[in-house]
Amino acid sequence: MTDTPVAEMSFEQAMAELEQVVTQLERGEVPLEESISLYQRGSELRKHCETKLKAAEEKVAAITLDANGEPTGTKPVEGL
Structure with missing residues (x-):
């Protein structure tokens, strides 16, 4: 576990630490506290x-396509 504040972590960093936490809890080898x-x-x-993940999904959903199905840019997503 790191001392990095969760809000400052990337998705990948948070997922990696979450996996470590789950592993430790599943083992049951840590004291109750x-x-x-x-x-x-x-x-x-x-x-x-x-x-x-929700923010990333919203950004992907906001990508606009031209008549040939090619990305032409993004449109603003409310709240991002």
């Missing part, structure tokens, strides 16, 4: 990943 902290961190990481 640490498990609670890991669970809280994991919850923050999951939410961050979902937000980043």
